[in-house]
Amino acid sequence: MSTLLDVKDLIVRFYTQEGTVYAVNGVSFDLEEGETLGIVGESGSGKSVSSLALMGLIPSPPGKVESGTVVFEGRDLLTLKPDQMRLIRGKEIAMIFQDPMTSLNPVLTIGTQITESLKLHEGMNTSQSRKRAADLLDMVGIPDAYRRLDDYPHQFSGGMRQRVMIAMGLSCNPKLLIADEPTTALDVTIQAQIIELVKQLKDEFNMAMIWITHDLGVVAGIADRIQVMYGGRIMESGSSHEVFGDSRHPYTVGLLGSLPRLDSSGEEKLTQIEGSPPDMRNEPVGCPFAPRCDVREALALERCWEERPPLETVPEAGGDGAHIMSCWADIREGVA
Amino acid sequence: MSSPALAVEKTKLQNEDDYILEVHNLKKHFPISAGIVFQRQVGAVRAVDGISFNVVRGETLGLVGESGCGKSTTGRTILQLYRPTEGNVKFEGQELSTMTGNDLRQMRRRMQIIFQDPFASLNPRMTVGSIVSEPLQIHKMYNNKKERQQYVEQLLERVGLNPYFINRYPHEFSGGQRQRIGIARALALQPSFIVADEPISALDVSIQAQVVNLMEELQDELGLTYLFIAHDLSMVRHICDRVAVMYLGKIVELGPVDEVYENPQHPYTQALLSAVPVPDPQVEENRQRIIISGDLPNPADPPTGCNFNTRCPVRFDLCFEEPDPPLIEARPDHYVSCHRVI
Numbered sequence: 001m002s003t004l005l006d007v008k009d010l011i012v013r014f015y016t017q018e019g020t021v022y023a024v025n026g027v028s029f030d031l032e033e034g035e036t037l038g039i040v041g042e043s044g045s046g047k048s049v050s051s052l053a054l055m056g057l058i059p060s061p062p063g064k065v066e067s068g069t070v071v072f073e074g075r076d077l078l079t080l081k082p083d084q085m086r087l088i089r090g091k092e093i094a095m096i097f098q099d100p101m102t103s104l105n106p107v108l109t110i111g112t113q114i115t116e117s118l119k120l121h122e123g124m125n126t127s128q129s130r131k132r133a134a135d136l137l138d139m140v141g142i143p144d145a146y147r148r149l150d151d152y153p154h155q156f157s158g159g160m161r162q163r164v165m166i167a168m169g170l171s172c173n174p175k176l177l178i179a180d181e182p183t184t185a186l187d188v189t190i191q192a193q194i195i196e197l198v199k200q201l202k203d204e205f206n207m208a209m210i211w212i213t214h215d216l217g218v219v220a221g222i223a224d225r226i227q228v229m230y231g232g233r234i235m236e237s238g239s240s241h242e243v244f245g246d247s248r249h250p251y252t253v254g255l256l257g258s259l260p261r262l263d264s265s266g267e268e269k270l271t272q273i274e275g276s277p278p279d280m281r282n283e284p285v286g287c288p289f290a291p292r293c294d295v296r297e298a299l300a301l302e303r304c305w306e307e308r309p310p311l312e313t314v315p316e317a318g319g320d321g322a323h324i325m326s327c328w329a330d331i332r333e334g335v336a
Numbered sequence: 337m338s339s340p341a342l343a344v345e346k347t348k349l350q351n352e353d354d355y356i357l358e359v360h361n362l363k364k365h366f367p368i369s370a371g372i373v374f375q376r377q378v379g380a381v382r383a384v385d386g387i388s389f390n391v392v393r394g395e396t397l398g399l400v401g402e403s404g405c406g407k408s409t410t411g412r413t414i415l416q417l418y419r420p421t422e423g424n425v426k427f428e429g430q431e432l433s434t435m436t437g438n439d440l441r442q443m444r445r446r447m448q449i450i451f452q453d454p455f456a457s458l459n460p461r462m463t464v465g466s467i468v469s470e471p472l473q474i475h476k477m478y479n480n481k482k483e484r485q486q487y488v489e490q491l492l493e494r495v496g497l498n499p500y501f502i503n504r505y506p507h508e509f510s511g512g513q514r515q516r517i518g519i520a521r522a523l524a525l526q527p528s529f530i531v532a533d534e535p536i537s538a539l540d541v542s543i544q545a546q547v548v549n550l551m552e553e554l555q556d557e558l559g560l561t562y563l564f565i566a567h568d569l570s571m572v573r574h575i576c577d578r579v580a581v582m583y584l585g586k587i588v589e590l591g592p593v594d595e596v597y598e599n600p601q602h603p604y605t606q607a608l609l610s611a612v613p614v615p616d617p618q619v620e621e622n623r624q625r626i627i628i629s630g631d632l633p634n635p636a637d638p639p640t641g642c643n644f645n646t647r648c649p650v651r652f653d654l655c656f657e658e659p660d661p662p663l664i665e666a667r668p669d670h671y672v673s674c675h676r677v678i
Contacts, residue, residue: 042540157631187402187567192611192627214541217570217613221620240617258545260574262612263619265594269552270574272545276510292542 004176004208005031005054010068012046012053015061019281023049025232025288027068028311031176036202036209038223038240040216044277046232047212051178053078055095056085072176091121094169098181100161104153110137111149114168121172136167140197159190163197170201177202178210183218195222216259220244225322228252231278231288234311238323248314248332249325250295284308287327295329304328355426356529356561357391357414362423364406364413368636381636383409385585386423388663391529396555396562398576398593400569400608404632406585407565408452411531414563415447416440427529445475448522452534454514458506464517465502468492471524491520496550512543519550523558531563536571548575569612573597581605584635584643587663591670601672603650604628642675650676 012024024046031037041047052058054070056077070077072093077085097103105113114136115129124132130149137145140163153161162182169177179198183191199222202209213219219226220240227237228251236249247253257271275292290296290304311326365380384406391397399407412418414425416432425432427447435443451457458467468488469478478484489499495516506514515535522530532551536544548571554560566572572579572593579596581589581604589602600606607626614620628647633639639646641656648655654675666672 042542159631187632188569188611189402189607189628190631191613192625193629195613196625196627215613216541216615220615220617221613221623244615244617255542256615258542259615260570261616262570262573262597262609262614265573265597270545270549272549273542274546276512276543277540 002033003030004033004035004073006069006071007050007054008069008071010050010053010070011066012049012058012063013066014063020283021280022282022284023063023232023280024053025284027229027232027234029227029234029237031208031210033175034206034208035225036211036223038219038226039210039212039229040214040219040226041229042214042277044231044280045229046280047229048180049232050229051095051180051210051212055089055093055178056080056082087121090117090174091172092174093176093178094172094174095178095180096162096165096169096182099185100158100165101153101185103165104161106153109150109152110156110164114149114164114171117168117171132171133167136171137164139170139201140164140167141193142167159186159193162186162190162194166194166198166201170205173205174207176208176210178212180212181214182211184213184215191218198222216244216255228255231284232280233284233288233308234326235289236314236323236325236327237311238314242318242323246318246323248323248330249327250293250329250331251289252325253331254292254294295327295331299329301328354393355390356393356428357563358424358426359390359414360388360424360426361386362388362410362413362425363421364409364418365421379636382585382638383635384413385635385638386660387582387585387587388423389580389587389590391561391563393528393561394555394559395577396564396575398572398579399563399565399582400567400572400579401582402567402608402632404635405582406635407582408533410582411449411533411563411565415444415449415531417449441474445525446527447529447531448525448527449531449533450515450518450522450535453538454511454518455506455538457518458514460506463503463505464492464497464509467506467517468520468524471521475525477525488520488524491523492517494554495520495523496546510543511539512546515539515547516550519547519554523554526558528559529561529563531565533565534567535564537566537568544571551575569597569609570614581608584633584638586643586660586673587671588644588673589671590663591667595667595670599667599670601666601670601677602644602674603648603676604644607649652676 008028010024010027014021014023027050039047053065058065065078111133114133118124118129118132133149134146142148142163183194223240226240226243228235230251236243236252247256254273258273273292278288286305286307287309296304309326309328311324313321314323314325315330362384363386364384365382367377368379369375370378401407413420420433465488468491469484472478472484478487492499497516536547564576576593579593580587583604589605600609607628610626630647633646642661645651645655661673661675663671663673666677
């Protein structure tokens with residue numbers, strides 16, 4: 001397996017009237033071909049902004065990619081000109097957005113929207129692209145696909161619209177699919193349908209995938225590797241077994257502890273993380289989780305406030321050292 | 337694991353017959369009208385279509401289901417925020433569905449609601465103090481200004497907010513803090529029953545546990561009864577004593593929470609539970625999912641026969657012929673509405 005995507009030191013800021021928003025503060029990760037990476041974080045953790053930066057979709061102004069490199073198949077996407085980027089977007093890297101209600105154009109038919117990228121990237125004519133579009137809709141489980149090409153988005157239900165989005169994303173056989181909270185707006189039974197569909201298609205197309213979500217349960221089922229983000233930084237990253245089974249960062253531990261489990265009766269109280277997520281308008285100094293961290297409190301660590309912990313291999317990690325975290329403390333000697 | 341001792345305890349509770357709320361055959365249909373000048377009704381959205389259940393004093397009853405199944409409408413119709421189309425709602429022994437005006441307002445002291453969206457449910461032009469004291473003003477309690485302020489400060493402190501914030505506006509607070517303000521407002525009149533309409537769905541994961549823990553503490557302290565409306569089935573298992581599963585305006589399954597989660601009888605409940613992801617890759621790898629195809633039917637035009645027959649994996653002839661299977665006791669205290677279970 002070779003590296004498909006290599007992101008280094010990505011920094012994204014938004015210069016707004018209320019001040020500078022430090023959205024992404026130095027994020028580095030890579031992705032192998034065919035691998036699924038789950039990026040987990042709460043609102044404001046920078047998970048969506050970092051993926052938009054990969055696609056060159058940060059609205060500017062107010063946003064600005066301050067520094068960093070995004071190397072995709074040997075080319076740095078951040079240095080490409082807009083028309084070069086256009087050839088990659090939708091063709092090599094495709095994206096599925098969270099809200100299927102707002103990410104489809106309401107005044108164009110589904111057919112027009114799917115065939116757009118086929119005509120642009122694959123050079124198909126109208127009848128070829130319509131045939132391919134119908135095949136795609138059929139593949140994502142939309143019955144009577146050819147006839148439905150002439151329907152408008154409002155004639156589809158939420159789950160169906162998300163299927164249309166997936167069909168659009170897959171239309172040009174991308175090497176990388178970025179799914180930004182693709183099931184958050186859907187009900188659980190529909191979510192299960194979509195996850196099952198994406199898993200099956202991913203194997204068929206041999207794509208790499210980045211699945212962005214706030215739902216730890218969803219990524220547990222689909223991701224090979226998981227990356228936990230907080231305050232615009234990566235807190236912990238590793239295989240899903242490592243991150244869930246051997247969590248080392250106090251934030252990951254806190255997050256998992258605060259989730260009730262479907263498969264156990266909830267007699268014990270949920271452990272809660274005190275306080276609220278950081279205001280991203282404050283310039284990041286030290287560890288973003290420090291104000292809410294019970295391990296820092298228990299060990300009375302002062303450097304958490306001033307120095308930013310590096311992303312390093314966790315102490316006594318199993319496996320190949322891919323389990324990394326950004327924390328000064330070793331949680332195992334921390335809280336009792 | 338379900339502890340048998342707990343199940344016994346809950347059964348006992350039910351036999352005491354201390355029902356705070358009795359809902360019988362409740363229906364709420366919203367009319368669909370056509371015509372510009374002469375409006376006429378051409379149909380109805382059957383949001384709630386004949387449901388019956390009781391709530392025992394001091395318990396938390398969960399109401400779960402997917403969006404559009406009528407769970408929020410049920411909560412609001414119980415509180416008479418929507419007037420029922422048909423059926424009875426008896427709260428603390430008094431019939432609410434025929435009550436109007438001042439009588440109803442008096443009852444509202446005893447029953448309150450916490451809304452889903454903490455951004456939309458607080459008036460942005462009112463200070464926290466005036467939001468929390470508005471119910472007191474309406475019900476003419478704590479008329480002494482100083483006493484009222486003291487009481488509001490106490491309330492804020494109880495829900496984990498600094499009383500110093502009393503003169504601030506909602507936009508100065510985070511989502512979790514706003515939800516605490518909403519809880520303080522609901523508690524102001526010292527109600528016995530609270531409808532919590534998806535109180536944590538809009539909050540970040542790390543904040544949800546804070547609000548749930550607060551609600552549990554308040555319940556222990558003040559003896560509150562909750563109707564907890566949610567779509568997060570894991571949270572419902574954690575917080576609720578009993579759970580009712582709704583589908584297309586009807587209750588399909590009702591019982592003690594551990595019993596329903598471990599022995600779901602209705603095919604919809606089984607599919608719903610199997611669809612919820614568990615944050616543990618080991619569990620996920622070995623899980624068998626029941627994927628039900630299709631979407632929720634249109635509640636203005638429900639299918640004939642059983643409501644679930646368009647998506648049910650185990651349907652048979654009877655499901656299309658016989659309307660509504662009755663809610664029968666399939667196991668002790670565990671009620672199911674399915675032709676397969678009879």
